[in-house]
Amino acid sequence: MGADGSKSSKNPAQHKEEGHYSSGWRGFLSSLGVSVPSGLHIRSRRMIQHKRTSVPECVPSSVPGPEKLHTEWSLPNFINMFLPEFPHRNVPGLEDFQILGYVAKGSFGPILKVKDKSKQKTYAVKVIPKSEILRLGVLDQSKEEVIVQRQVCHPFVHDLQDCWQTQHHLYIMCDYCSTGDLYTYWEMIGQFGEDAVKVFAAELGSALGFLHDFGIIHRDVKMENVLLSDQGHLRLADFGLSRRLECGGRAFTICGTIQYMAPEVLSGGPYSHAADWWSLGILLYAMATGKFPVPPESDHCCMLRKVRFFPYEMPRSFSPPFALLLTELLCKTPTRRLRTLERFKRQTFFRGTPFDSQLLQKCPMDLILELKKRPDRPAKACRGVTLEPFPDFDFLGDSTSTSARETLVAALDEEQVSQGNVTECSFVARC
Secondary structure (H helix, E strand, O other), X not given: OHXXXXXXXXXXXXXXXXXXXXXXXXXXXXXXXXXXXXXXXXXXXXXXXXXXXXXXXXXHHHOOOHHHHHXXXXXXXXXXXXXXXXXXXXXXXXXXXXXXEEEEEOOOXXXXXXXXXXXXXXXXXXXXXXXXXXXXXOHHHHHHHHHHHHHOOOOOEOOXXXXXXXXXXXXEEEEOOOOOEHHHXXXXXXXXXXXXXXXXXXXXXXXXXXXXXXXEEOOOOOHHHXXXXXXXXXXXXXXXXXXXXXXXXXXXXXXXXXXXXXXXXXXXXXXXXXXXXXXXHHHHHHHHHOOOOOOOOOOHHHHHHHHHHOOOOOOOOOOHHHHHHHHHHOOOOHXXXXXXXXXXXXXXXXXXXXXXXXXXXXXXXXXXXXXHOOOOHHHHHHOOOOOOOOOOOOOOOOOOOHHHHHHXXXXXXXXXXXXXXXXXXXXXXXX
């Protein structure tokens, strides 16, 4: 009776006030993943008043509400979770950077062509929304990409120049390769002769040998990830699926681009650096024939069955040394596969070919430079993709004005992707 009487004695204003605090804190706790039973009343202001009656009435009103606390707590975490790999900073404005165009459509976001006015140098900047990274659960993978690229420096590996984060996006800035990617030229020419294949094989094999000796497995060796310099020589790029793996180490994640994946990767592992050499074999086979030995399947289990039973017989048009090289690269048993640079260099196919990077790059790749001049190259590079509406992002800092963003979009519209290419989304599945 006494309890009922005390409840009925409350005035309506007091009920309204407590209801406001209860609903606010209940929503705040719910957003943090804490469920509050419906029978539990949260009475923050009344509890403070009961415990400390000497506190003036004005003090509780100065305590931030749940909405403000949620903002203050979540934003630092949204930045801290990407540290230290992505330093947080405000990017210089239009007076320092000039957006020249839209290079490619990456797996997570656009890749931009950007000019640093102070250095008078052009870069490619990958723009990745943080929300996509968290939604897909690839936070560790995005950090690993920059960790790996910071550690490596090789003439045939694409250089990382800088990376940073703003409130909503991650940015990875690399050297800009104006010639494009190997896939574009493969589509233009149909197939390459063995002389051109030999140079690319030596350069790419050198890059893989260096990475493996350094304890890194790439896991996505394909023509789209082979960029070309102004002289037509290659740069292995896109370390989004790479990871550190010491000699003798094993991995189990099913990842890569499915038509390039080794049978041990398709089966869910274990696999090692030997998987990259299989991918190199598929790449060289496709370059020389104009087609993949096994057409890609949407399901990796179906692809695994085809790869396991395919005979990988070499076309009669291949020279015996080239056929022998591919036979050793496409060995289905990883322990018997050609999987070291030293063994790769000893192949008769490379007799008389120097593996010194300066000697390999001494002469320009005339075939690539001739193809680059063809009027159909921009269309081939775009691969049928038109410029999509550009997202509202904070490349020029979180305080970028509307007019600055409009300037950026106008610049991209004028470019019409004429300098770019489109990267295919890589297949990733976790066991």
